[in-house]
Amino acid sequence: MKYIYHLDEGNDLFSSLVKDGYNFFTGLPCSYLKTFLDALTYSNFPHVKIVNESQAVGVAFGAWLANKKPVVYLQESGIGHILNPMATLLIPAGCYDIMFIVTRRYEPYQHTILAKGAYKIFDSINWPLDKVIWVEK
Amino acid sequence: MRPKEQIQKILRRFYSDRTVYIIYTGYACRFAYEINENENFKYKIFYMQGSMGLAPCIGLGLYLSNSKVKVVVINGDGSYLMQAGFGTVIDKWIGDYIHAGIIEHDNKRWKHLILQNHIYESTGGQEFDHWNYTGYQGITEIIDVEKTDYIPDRVDVLPFDNTLDIKQFIQLLESK
Numbered sequence: 001m002k003y004i005y006h007l008d009e010g011n012d013l014f015s016s017l018v019k020d021g022y023n024f025f026t027g028l029p030c031s032y033l034k035t036f037l038d039a040l041t042y043s044n045f046p047h048v049k050i051v052n053e054s055q056a057v058g059v060a061f062g063a064w065l066a067n068k069k070p071v072v073y074l075q076e077s078g079i080g081h082i083l084n085p086m087a088t089l090l091i092p093a094g095c096y097d098i099m100f101i102v103t104r105r106y107e108p109y110q111h112t113i114l115a116k117g118a119y120k121i122f123d124s125i126n127w128p129l130d131k132v133i134w135v136e137k
Numbered sequence: 138m139r140p141k142e143q144i145q146k147i148l149r150r151f152y153s154d155r156t157v158y159i160i161y162t163g164y165a166c167r168f169a170y171e172i173n174e175n176e177n178f179k180y181k182i183f184y185m186q187g188s189m190g191l192a193p194c195i196g197l198g199l200y201l202s203n204s205k206v207k208v209v210v211i212n213g214d215g216s217y218l219m220q221a222g223f224g225t226v227i228d229k230w231i232g233d234y235i236h237a238g239i240i241e242h243d244n245k246r247w248k249h250l251i252l253q254n255h256i257y258e259s260t261g262g263q264e265f266d267h268w269n270y271t272g273y274q275g276i277t278e279i280i281d282v283e284k285t286d287y288i289p290d291r292v293d294v295l296p297f298d299n300t301l302d303i304k305q306f307i308q309l310l311e312s313k
Binding site for chain 1: 183185186187188189190191192193195196197199201202203206220222223225226230297301303304307308311
């Protein structure tokens with residue numbers, strides 16, 4: 001499985017997730033995910049568009065309880081929002097089956113710090129790094 | 138009526154052999170745990186520990202992913218406000234919603250109840266000022282509760298112990 005995708009490879013990313021059995025999608029969009037989200041929109045998979053990234057973790061956890069394989073997509077700027085529910089819900093409950101798609105934009109300046117730190121942040125809370133896919137320019 | 142009795146009443150009122158309750162972090166969760174310990178049969182309750190405000194999110198994910206389960210989300214007023222924007226998402230997916238203070242809709246598989254006492258009780262009963270919000274989006278019913286007269290035991294010992302039990306219960310529902 002590939003863990004870093006180019007922003008134009010949205011279709012490949014979507015089909016590889018479907019091939020791996022992922023069947024429930026939730027998150028907040030990023031322009032880097034445009035092709036991925038276009039592919040998702042034309043599919044029939046459940047797709048919950050939330051209004052804050054932390055809610056995506058909650059929705060994905062609920063879907064996991066009902067034996068779905070969920071995907072959460074977000075911009076790296078939303079990482080702060082998902083950390084608490086990951087640390088107090090997913091990890092204590094042993095729910096490691098959620099795939100995170102995180103865009104690393106690096107620029108303009110407001111994206112730089114979190115884009116550089118994103119990998120370490122996931123690592124620091126012991127989230128399995130094979131459950132994170134990065135999308136870059 | 139004491140808050141614990143109110144929780145018991147809610148659990149009984151919405152009980153069915155397909156009901157899963159999601160209860161927010163706070164005293165309601167502890168009361169429900171105490172009640173469930175003393176019942177002969179066990180309500181299927183997911184006790185939240187942390188993840189403030191995300192009870193309805195978990196409920197919606199569950200509701201959309203299993204066509205048989207009946208989801209009852211018991212949320213607090215402060216907890217609701219932490220993720221108030223999610224009310225709009227609930228309205229989109231649950232439908233038949235009428236914009237008003239207290240909403241009764243026909244969805245038999247989904248209830249989102251708010252326990253309202255205008256305080257953060259489990260942190261010491263601090264009053265808050267911000268419950269003048271009139272949107273009340275995504276709420277099925279608002280239930281006024283009184284301040285509790287005793288502090289229930291913490292449920293730190295059980296966090297998520299019953300997660301797999303609930304997961305299996307939901308899996309079995311699909312084959313019913």
